[in-house]
Amino acid sequence: AQAPAVSNPWPDAVETVARIRDGRTTAEAEARRSIEATLKLQPQLNFLVSSDFDRALDRAKPGGLAGAFGGVP
Numbered sequence: 001a002q003a004p005a006v007s008n009p010w011p012d013a014v015e016t017v018a019r020i021r022d023g024r025t026t027a028e029a030e031a032r033r034s035i036e037a038t039l040k041l042q043p044q045l046n047f048l049v050s051s052d053f054d055r056a057l058d059r060a061k062p063g064g065l066a067g068a069f070g071g072v073p
Contacts, residue, residue: 013072020071027071031060034073 011019019025035053042048056073065071 013069016072017069027060027062027065027073028057030071031056031073 016025016030020027020030035056038048038051059065060071060073
């Protein structure tokens with residue numbers, strides 16, 4: 001018997017770009033999810049020196065990204 005598929009809450013870049021291309025998510029949603037995770041971890045890890053979240057969200061809008069991994073944060 002084959003094991004059931006398990007949804008990965010943090011897919012790799014290949015799976016993320018596939019999800020964006022087939023419409024299961026958007027580049028903006030993925031950028032927001034990454035920003036949220038970053039802000040959640042920041043108090044414990046203190047790794048963020050500076051951020052440009054507004055520009056990242058702006059570039060994640062339709063037409064803002066191209067290439068093999070366009071839309072992957």
